[in-house]
Every structure is written in structure tokens, then in C-alpha cells.
Amino acid sequence: MTNDLMLLMPLIIVGAGAILLMIASTYGKWTNELAAYGSAGVFALAFLVQLSSCISGNVSLFADAFNGILVVSNFSKAAGLIILACGFFTAFSSLSYFKQNNFCTAEYYSLTTFAASGMLLLTMAQELISVFIALEIMSLAIYILVGYDRKNVISTEAVLKYLMLGAFAGSFFTMGSAFVYGAAGSTKFIKIGQFLATHGMLQSPAMIGGAFFILVALLFKAAAFPFHAWVVDVYDGASVPVTGYMATGLKTAIFAVFANFLILDDSLHKGWITYLFYISVLTMFVGNLIAIGQQSLKRMLAASGIVHSGYLLIALVAIGTKDFSGSVIAFYLAAYAASTLGIFTALSYLGGAGESRKTFDDFKGLAQSRPYSAAAISIFLLSMAGIPPTAGFMGKFYIITSAIDAGQVTLAVLGIVSSIISMWYYLRLIITMYFHEAEEQFSEPAPSSLAPICTFVLVVCVFAMSLYPLAV
Amino acid sequence: MFEHVLSIIIFLPILAGLVLLASPASRTVARFTGLVISLATLVLSLDLYAGFQSTGHLEFVEKISWIPSLGITYFLGVDGISLFILMAGSVLLPLVYLIFGTKEKGYYANLLIVQGAMAGAVCAADMVLFYIFWEVMLLPVFFMLGLYGGTQRLPATLKITLYTIAGSLLMLAAIVYLGVSYHAQFNEWNFAMDKMAQLNLTGRIAALAFFGFMIAFAIKIPLFPFHTWLPDAYTEAPTAATFVLSAVMAKIGVYGVIRFVVPVFDIEFARFAIILAYSGVIGMMYCGLAAITQKDFKRMLAFSSASHMGVIALGVFCMNLQALTGSIYQIVAHATSTGVLFLFAGILEERTQTRTIEDLGGIAAKAPVFALFFAIAMLASVGLPGTSGFIGEFMIVLGAVKFNAVVGVLAGTTLIIGVCYMLWMFQRVFFEKPTVHSENFKDLTLVEGLAFLPVILLIIVMGIYPHPFLSKITPSTALQFTQPSPIVAQVPASNAQNFGLTIEQK
Numbered sequence: 001m002t003n004d005l006m007l008l009m010p011l012i013i014v015g016a017g018a019i020l021l022m023i024a025s026t027y028g029k030w031t032n033e034l035a036a037y038g039s040a041g042v043f044a045l046a047f048l049v050q051l052s053s054c055i056s057g058n059v060s061l062f063a064d065a066f067n068g069i070l071v072v073s074n075f076s077k078a079a080g081l082i083i084l085a086c087g088f089f090t091a092f093s094s095l096s097y098f099k100q101n102n103f104c105t106a107e108y109y110s111l112t113t114f115a116a117s118g119m120l121l122l123t124m125a126q127e128l129i130s131v132f133i134a135l136e137i138m139s140l141a142i143y144i145l146v147g148y149d150r151k152n153v154i155s156t157e158a159v160l161k162y163l164m165l166g167a168f169a170g171s172f173f174t175m176g177s178a179f180v181y182g183a184a185g186s187t188k189f190i191k192i193g194q195f196l197a198t199h200g201m202l203q204s205p206a207m208i209g210g211a212f213f214i215l216v217a218l219l220f221k222a223a224a225f226p227f228h229a230w231v232v233d234v235y236d237g238a239s240v241p242v243t244g245y246m247a248t249g250l251k252t253a254i255f256a257v258f259a260n261f262l263i264l265d266d267s268l269h270k271g272w273i274t275y276l277f278y279i280s281v282l283t284m285f286v287g288n289l290i291a292i293g294q295q296s297l298k299r300m301l302a303a304s305g306i307v308h309s310g311y312l313l314i315a316l317v318a319i320g321t322k323d324f325s326g327s328v329i330a331f332y333l334a335a336y337a338a339s340t341l342g343i344f345t346a347l348s349y350l351g352g353a354g355e356s357r358k359t360f361d362d363f364k365g366l367a368q369s370r371p372y373s374a375a376a377i378s379i380f381l382l383s384m385a386g387i388p389p390t391a392g393f394m395g396k397f398y399i400i401t402s403a404i405d406a407g408q409v410t411l412a413v414l415g416i417v418s419s420i421i422s423m424w425y426y427l428r429l430i431i432t433m434y435f436h437e438a439e440e441q442f443s444e445p446a447p448s449s450l451a452p453i454c455t456f457v458l459v460v461c462v463f464a465m466s467l468y469p470l471a472v
Numbered sequence: 473m474f475e476h477v478l479s480i481i482i483f484l485p486i487l488a489g490l491v492l493l494a495s496p497a498s499r500t501v502a503r504f505t506g507l508v509i510s511l512a513t514l515v516l517s518l519d520l521y522a523g524f525q526s527t528g529h530l531e532f533v534e535k536i537s538w539i540p541s542l543g544i545t546y547f548l549g550v551d552g553i554s555l556f557i558l559m560a561g562s563v564l565l566p567l568v569y570l571i572f573g574t575k576e577k578g579y580y581a582n583l584l585i586v587q588g589a590m591a592g593a594v595c596a597a598d599m600v601l602f603y604i605f606w607e608v609m610l611l612p613v614f615f616m617l618g619l620y621g622g623t624q625r626l627p628a629t630l631k632i633t634l635y636t637i638a639g640s641l642l643m644l645a646a647i648v649y650l651g652v653s654y655h656a657q658f659n660e661w662n663f664a665m666d667k668m669a670q671l672n673l674t675g676r677i678a679a680l681a682f683f684g685f686m687i688a689f690a691i692k693i694p695l696f697p698f699h700t701w702l703p704d705a706y707t708e709a710p711t712a713a714t715f716v717l718s719a720v721m722a723k724i725g726v727y728g729v730i731r732f733v734v735p736v737f738d739i740e741f742a743r744f745a746i747i748l749a750y751s752g753v754i755g756m757m758y759c760g761l762a763a764i765t766q767k768d769f770k771r772m773l774a775f776s777s778a779s780h781m782g783v784i785a786l787g788v789f790c791m792n793l794q795a796l797t798g799s800i801y802q803i804v805a806h807a808t809s810t811g812v813l814f815l816f817a818g819i820l821e822e823r824t825q826t827r828t829i830e831d832l833g834g835i836a837a838k839a840p841v842f843a844l845f846f847a848i849a850m851l852a853s854v855g856l857p858g859t860s861g862f863i864g865e866f867m868i869v870l871g872a873v874k875f876n877a878v879v880g881v882l883a884g885t886t887l888i889i890g891v892c893y894m895l896w897m898f899q900r901v902f903f904e905k906p907t908v909h910s911e912n913f914k915d916l917t918l919v920e921g922l923a924f925l926p927v928i929l930l931i932i933v934m935g936i937y938p939h940p941f942l943s944k945i946t947p948s949t950a951l952q953f954t955q956p957s958p959i960v961a962q963v964p965a966s967n968a969q970n971f972g973l974t975i976e977q978k
Contacts, residue, residue, distance in 0.1 A: 382611075397644070427633060434618060
């Protein structure tokens with residue numbers, strides 16, 4: 001029992017914290033700022049607990065809790081750390097964002113915390129019903145967060161799109177779970193794995209259909225081709241911190257459960273590997289095509305998020321070889337999360353009132369008036385592009401190594417070609433910031449010093465992860 | 473002097489550059505810091521040079537485990553091949569701070585970073601480490617070109633950056649492929665360069681990996697037909713960036729070929745050597761001819777530099793000891809001659825406010841010292857006997873004739889083109905009547921003259937008494953051909969028109 005409690009402690013802290021924040025927000029004295037600090041505190045506490053359990057190693061006898069419904073592995077711990085860090089930085093970037101935009105209420109911070117508890121559950125869930133529940137806990141909170149700016153038309157459109165499509169994805173997932181249950185007689189991953197090992201996947205039509213539906217739902221959430229169309233609009237409609245949170249925390253959770261599902265059994269992985277190969281390639285190239293044409297910074301980052309999903313799918317295709325299990329995915333997610341969150345944190349205080357600065361042109365000459373912010377954004381962009389010595393390079397390096405090691409040389413080369421193309425739009429922002437004359441002064445004072453500090457911390461993270469890569 | 477002298481040579485300039493960028497230092501402080509740091513690096517490099525034992529193997533080795541699970545190490549060392557590129561950078565870069573005194577802080581800071589990164593790329597003995605420095609050295613050039621370049625700088629910046637990054641990302645795939653192959657063949661992760669020669673690579677993927685490396689280096693050198701970024705970038709870049717690109721960075725491309733391609737992909741290299749050699753010769757001719765017609769002297773020098781890089785690359789592709797040694801020698805000669813010519817062009821541009829050859833004339837009468845220095849560097853660049861350029865080009869042509877008579881003859885005759893455009897340009901700029909732009913031309917100041925003097929002397933010393941330099945190069949180049957390459961020995965040299973074995977065996 002204590003074992004179970006210890007393993008679940010981060011989840012319990014986040015869940016209880018979310019409920020407390022919700023209750024607290026009914027009191028008039030509980031200001032938005034207090035709520036932000038409160039949620040940051042919850043995330044920090046949970047992060048430290050998770051970290052201590054990572055450092056102390058596997059002292060517990062059993063890695064699973066609740067009769068195998070939840071399983072804690074090194075991979076889920078790492079994913080949990082990333083999610084908690086994302087929540088922490090989102091709290092501070094929201095704080096400075098809402099100094100300039102006034103549609104915030106104290107519930108906002110409780111919702112981010114609820115979403116995080118769903119994500120944490122998702123990384124650990126090893127049973128289809130729990131995965132569904134976790135998915136919905138996370139998604140419901142995110143739906144509200146996306147549409148938080150109720151008076152904004154774009155935001156309302158975004159939430160409608162996301163909600164409708166997300167509901168479809170959710171129902172696909174339930175349908176798939178039902179099929180799989182019909183075939184394997186259990187919703188537990190272990191039991192399904194045993195069934196697959198004895199019967200193989202192609203013997204049972206229900207299994208094929210079920211796995212297909214589940215994959216559709218996961219690919220939708222992961223923003224992979226051909227279910228990527230919602231991403232750009234939804235990311236654009238959501239407020240900056242929420243977009244950052246979705247792009248990092250949510251993606252981490254989804255890829256964690258995706259990996260957990262695919263490694264159920266070799267036959268499942270092998271059965272879908274060809275399709276995943278093409279999906280990964282198309283995701284990268286379609287994402288690139290979308291990103292190249294964008295004028296809006298947020299839309300470009302959204303499209304580049306699709307491309308990064310493509311890289312992560314490469315890692316999923318290459319998964320299962322014994323040397324690299326989850327560590328490659330976890331490292332890439334961490335690297336990607338640090339740089340993406342960094343950019344969104346910087347945008348949260350540079351965006352101006354009502355997100356007035358949106359397009360590439362609005363950031364012309366940023367380097368002259370805000371040299372440190374411009375340098376930080378450049379470092380994040382270079383990390384996303386995979387230029388050394390940043391974390392993004394190491395992430396890409398591991399992914400390519402794992403792909404070539406798994407014999408997927410074509411996929412690795414296509415990944416490289418895609419990142420050559422992606423250089424164009426990352427460089428474009430750097431060029432805009434540095435090599436164009438300033439059209440405006442960016443002179444308004446930073447709304448809060450916390451967001452710039454967070455940006456700086458993330459810059460340090462980006463370098464530290466690359467120079468001292470612990471995870472692999 | 474120090475235990476970690478290579479690390480200091482690499483990271484002292486990088487750290488100083490980063491500190492300068494982050495601090496609100498003024499121009500003067502930036503220039504002074506740059507000068508002090510680059511001189512300190514020079515002293516360390518000279519100490520290194522003096523302590524170099526010319527064993528042929530890596531010396532001053534530093535090896536620290538970095539990412540143990542993949543066998544990636546922080547592994548540095550110099551041998552006779554890398555030493556001279558390292559020295560070229562250390563000796564030449566202090567000149568910039570002495571000569572160009574009125575630039576922005578970022579100009580000097582980026583210059584420091586690029587110096588450290590280039591030293592890192594040359595000293596790295598682990599492929600991943602090499603790749604990191606290789607990419608990092610592009611970033612300062614990107615910023616220098618974009619921030620301080622000429623009017624057409626943005627297209628030029630994008631062109632060079634996308635071109636080089638495309639090449640180097642393909643190289644990354646090839647590096648990973650080598651690492652994975654090593655793991656598959658020896659059941660151990662390793663990315664050290666010296667281990668890769670033991671690999672037994674065959675098949676189509678090996679050929680692809682060969683091209684992954686080759687294209688990256690061909691872009692950096694630049695080898696025909698990957699040279700199209702060069703004229704724009706060299707012309708639009710500020711003088712210091714052009715100087716860095718042509719004097720040192722292009723050489724790291726050649727260095728990469730010698731270090732990665734020759735020992736690791738011996739079969740593929742033997743197969744494609746003749747094509748590569750022809751591409752070097754065509755690049756020489758094409759860029760030489762293009763240089764004749766240029767109206768802008770900086771652009772002319774850009775083509776001239778590319779043309780001479782073709783000679784150096786050819787020396788590597790000939791796969792024999794003479795040509796390879798000549799290439800290394802020519803690397804230094806090219807850096808001290810063409811690189812310095814770019815600095816002179818920068819001075820010329822700064823003082824006359826024009827780059828058009830037509831607008832200039834009669835400078836020799838106004839500035840005799842400048843004209844003399846320019847003439848010596850120019851003659852070395854065209855390979856006049858008695859200057860450093862002659863020794864290198866002679867050895868390369870000798871090796872080329874040994875490799876393939878046609879290539880050798882073509883290379884030998886193409887050198888004449890260089891003489892044509894250089895002397896014609898010299899006549900139009902330095903003799904003839906003074907024009908509006910050049911009539912108030914001031915000669916080199918005492919500081920400038922003294923700064924250039926060692927380099928000019930070096931050109932002459934290297935031309936007259938090459939032995940001390942060659943003796944440091946030869947052991948390493950000889951080692952390149954004694955490494956075990958049993959398969960190559962049996963490959964008939966069909967591409968070298970049956971002139972014996974393709975690769976010289978001891």
C-alpha cells in the first residue's frame with residue numbers, strides 16, 4: 001500500500017493540488033497571482049517528489065499499482081518530470097501573459113493542474129479504460145483552456161474545432177478498446193500482450209480493428225498526418241501559454257502512452273510499422289509545407305510542432321530494439337519541450353497587449369531593443385532546428401542513431417531532409433529579429449520579471465541537456 | 473606549458489566571445505579583448521608548434537568520456553595535418569583586430585567564437601565532437617554576414633547557411649551510420665575517428681554515406697559544382713568573415729576529406745577519385761575563367777580563392793604522398809596569400825569606398841609599401857617560385873601527373889589562368905593613372921605594416937626553405953597510406969587508367 005502511494009505521490013499531489021486550487025478560487029481573496037504561485041508550487045513539489053524517486057532508483061518491490069492498472073517505469077517517470085516542468089513554466093508564463101490580457105480567472109490555474117494530473121495518469125496507465133479516463137481528464141481541461149478567451153472569435157472557433165474532433169477521437173478510442181476487449185478478453189496491457197504473443201495480431205479481425213481505432217485516436221492527439229488539420233487553427237486560437245502547454249505537456253503524455261501501447265508485443269509493432277513509417281514521413285513533410293507558408297509566428301510554431309511529432313514517430317518506428325527503449329523518446333521530448341516552452345514563455349511577455357504582435361514582421365529588429373530576449377529565442381529556434389550544441393541536436397542525434405540502428409536508414413535520411421527544409425522557417429525568424437531594422441521599439445516594460453527569468457532558466461536547460469545528457 | 477593546451481586554445485576565444493556578446497562592452501574594449509585573446513591563443517599555438525614531435529600520430533591528446541552509453545568522448549589531438557590548419561588560424565586572426573579598428577562589438581565577438589570553433593573542428597578526434605564544432609563555426613559567420621555585410625547580404629546569408637547546413641546534416645546521417653556500423657561489427661559503441669578505419673564497409677549504403685561526407689566537405693571547400701554560394705557570400709561578407717571563410721574554414725573542408733573520407737571509405741574513394749579529381753580541375757578552370765571577367769575585385773578574389781581551393785582539393789584526390797603533402801603545404805600557403813589578399817582588399821575598400829577595379833588606379837605610386845606587400849601575397853597566390861605557393865602547387869601537380877597524366881597536365885596548365893587575372897588586376901589597380909577614388913590613398917600605417925610583416929616573411933621563408941614545415945607534415949601524411957587497407961590493394965586502378973595501384977602502398 002505504501003509502495004503504491006509512493007509511486008503515485010506526484011499524481012496525488014497534482015490531483016489534490018488541482019482540487020484545492022479549484023476550491024480556493026471560489027474565495028474573493030484568492031487572486032489570480034496567488035493562484036499562479038499556488039499552481040507553480042504544486043508543480044514544483046510534485047516535480048521534486050518525482051525527482052527524488054528517480055534519483056533513489058527502484059527501491060520499491062513492485063512497479064505496478066492497483067493490480068497492474070498503473071505501471072511506473074523509468075520512462076513514465078521521465079515523462080512525468082517533463083510534464084511537471086511544463087506545468088511549472090506554464091504557470092509563470094501565464095502569470096506574465098495575463099498582465100497584458102485580462103480574461104483570466106483563478107480557475108485557469110486549477111485547470112492547468114487538472115490537465116497535468118490527466119497527463120501524469122496517462123503516462124502510467126497500462127489499461128485501456130484508465131487510458132481513456134486519463135485522456136478525457138486531460139482533454140476536458142484543455143478544451144476549456146483553449147476557449148478561455150470567450151469573447152474572442154478565433155478562440156471560440158478553435159475550441160469548437162478541437163472539441164468536435166477530440167470527441168470523435170475519444171469515441172474512436174472507446175470503440176477500439178471495446179474491439180480489443182472482445183478479442184483479448186481483457187483491457188489490461190499485459191493480458192493483451194499475452195494474447196498477441198500466442199495468437200498474433202493478424203489472426204483476429206477484432207484485434208486488427210481495435211488496434212486501428214486506438215491508433216487513430218492516438219495519432220489524432222499526437223497531431224500526426226492525416227489527423228493534423230486541427231493543429232494550426234487550435235494552436236493559433238488558444239492563448240500563448242496554453243498553446244505552449246499543449247505543444248509540450250500534452251504531446252509528452254500522448255507519446256508516452258503511444259510508446260507504451262506499441263511495445264505491448266512485437267507482432268503489434270511489426271504489424272503497424274509500415275504504416276507508421278509512411279505516417280511519420282508524411283507528418284514531417286506536410287508539417288514542413290504548412291510551416292513554410294505561415295506569416296503568423298504561432299501558426300508556424302504549431303506547424304513545426306507537427307514536424308516534431310513526425311520525428312517522434314521515427315523514434316516510435318525504431319522502438320523495440322533493445323538498446324534504446326523509451327530514453328530516446330523521453331530525451332527528445334524533454335529537448336523539444338524545453339525549447340518550445342522557452343519560445344512560448346518569451347512570447348508571453350513579448351506578445352504585447354491582446355497578443356498584438358503575431359506575425360514575423362512584428363518582431364523585426366527585436367535584437368536591437370531586446371538583445372537578450374532575441375538571443376534566447378534564437379537559441380530555442382536553433383535547438384528546434386537541431387543545431388549543436390543545443391539539446392535539440394542531441395535529441396535528433398539519438399533519434400537518427402536509433403533509426404539507423406533499427407535498420408531504418410531511409411527514414412533517418414528523410415528525417416534529415418525534413419530538418420534541412422525546416423531550417424528555412426527557423427532561420428527566417430532569426431533573420432527577422434537580427435537583420436532587419438526595427439519598426440517599433442518594444443519599449444513597454446516587461447509585465448513581470450518571472451517570465452524572463454523562466455526563459456533564461458530554459459536557455460540553461462537547453463544547453464545543459466546537450467552538454468550533460470543524463471537521460472540516455 | 474599547460475596540460476590541456478588544446479582545450480584552452482578552443483574555449484578561451486569562445487568564452488571570451490560569449491562574454492563580450494552578453495556584456496555591454498564598448499567597441500574599443502571589444503577590440504582590445506579580441507586582440508589580447510587572439511594573441512594569447514597565438515602564443516599557446518606557437519608553444520604547441522614548438523612542442524610538436526612530428527610522430528605522425530595524434531599528439532597533445534585529451535580524452536574524457538562524455539556520453540558513455542554511445543561511446544562518445546571528448547577527444548582532442550593534433551597531428552601533422554591538423555596542426556597547420558590550426559596554426560594558420562592562430563597566426564592570421566590577430567591581424568584582423570590590428571587592422572580593422574572601428575567595427576561593432578558583435579563583429580569582434582563573433583570573430584573570437586569562430587576562431588575557437590574552427591580550432592575545435594580541427595582538433596576534434598571524435599566524430600560527434602567534430603560535427604558539433606563544424607556546425608558551431610557556421611553560426612558566427614551567419615551573424616557576421618547578416619549583420620555587417622554589404623547591401624545584398626540577406627540572400628547571400630541565406631544561401632551560404634542553407635547550403636552548408638544541408639550538407640552538414642547529410643554528414644550527420646553518415647556519421648551516425650559509421651557509429652552504428654562500428655557497433656554492429658565490433659559490438660561496441662564508438663565514434664572516435666581513428667577507430668573508423670578498421671570498419672569494413674561495403675554496399676550501397678556505404679557509398680551513400682561516402683557521398684554524405686563528400687557533399688558536406690565539397691560544399692565547404694567549395695568544390696565544383698557546389699561552389700555557387702561562394703561568390704555572393706565572399707563578396708557580401710565583411711572583410712573579416714571573408715577572410716575567415718577563405719583562409720581557414722574552406723581548409724577544414726579539405727581537412728575533413730583527408731580525415732574521414734580517405735581512411736574510412738577507401739574503396740569508394742578509390743572508385744570515385746577520378747571524378748572528384750576532374751571536378752577539382754573543372755572548378756579550377758571555371759572559377760579561374762570567371763575571375764578574369766570580374767569587375768569587382770573582391771568578387772574576383774572570391775573566384776580566385778575558389779579556383780585555388782580546387783588545386784588543394786585535387787591534391788587530396790590524387791591519393792599519393794606527394795600530392796597530399798603538397799595539399800597540406802598549399803593550405804598554409806593559400807591561407808597566408810589569398811587570405812591576406814582579402815584583408816588587403818578590405819583595406820582598399822575601406823579607404824577608397826569602392827570595389828570596382830575600373831574606379832582604381834595608380835595606387836603603387838601613392839602607397840609603395842601596400843603595393844609591395846600586395847604584390848608578394850599575390851605572387852605567392854599564383855605560385856611564383858620562391859614563394860610558398862610554388863612548393864605546394866609543384867608537389868600537387870607532381871602527384872597529379874603520377875595519378876593521371878591528363879589531370880596533371882590540365883592542372884598544370886590551369887595555373888596559368890591564375891597568373892592572367894591576378895597580374896591584369898594588379899596592373900589596373902596599382903599602376904595606370906590615379907582616379908578620383910585612389911588619389912588620396914594612404915599607405916599602410918606602421919602598425920599595419922608591422923602586423924603584416926611576419927606573414928609576408930612567412931610566405932618567403934616557406935618558399936625558400938620548406939624543409940622544417942614538410943618534416944612536420946610528412947609523417948602524418950605517410951601514415952595515411954600505411955593504414956591497413958587490404959581491399960584497396962586488390963582493386964585494379966581502372967579509373968586511373970591502369971597506372972599501377974590507385975592508392976600508393978608502402
